[in-house]
Amino acid sequence: MITTLSSREFNQDASRAKKAANDGPVFITDRGRPAHVLISIEEYQRLAGVTPNIVDLLAMPGLDESDFAAPPVQGGTHPLDLS
Numbered sequence: 001m002i003t004t005l006s007s008r009e010f011n012q013d014a015s016r017a018k019k020a021a022n023d024g025p026v027f028i029t030d031r032g033r034p035a036h037v038l039i040s041i042e043e044y045q046r047l048a049g050v051t052p053n054i055v056d057l058l059a060m061p062g063l064d065e066s067d068f069a070a071p072p073v074q075g076g077t078h079p080l081d082l083s
Contacts, residue, residue, distance in 0.1 A: 004029060 003020040004027045010017050017038055020026045026038040045052070 002027065004034075006030075006032075007035070 001020075001024040003017070003024065005017055005020075007028060007030050010026075010028045017026050017028070021038045021040050021043075025043075027034045028036040028038060039047075044050075
């Protein structure tokens with residue numbers, strides 16, 4: 001879905017524009033002519049051919065409530081000599 005906002009509308013309600021960008025591009029006009037396009041970061045990365053790195057993958061939002069439980073460490077610990 002494409003959304004079109006004037007510069008004034010964008011300045012008055014940027015949060016609306018950001019929400020709309022999750023559903024498709026948001027065209028921002030100056031004096032009735034398209035001047036800018038707002039897209040989500042995911043769409044930008046897809047268009048730019050950017051592949052996520054391991055840090056991005058591990059920091060995925062929405063995974064705070066994971067069922068993952070790390071297994072207990074086997075064996076003893078050894079003191080660390082930092083001298």
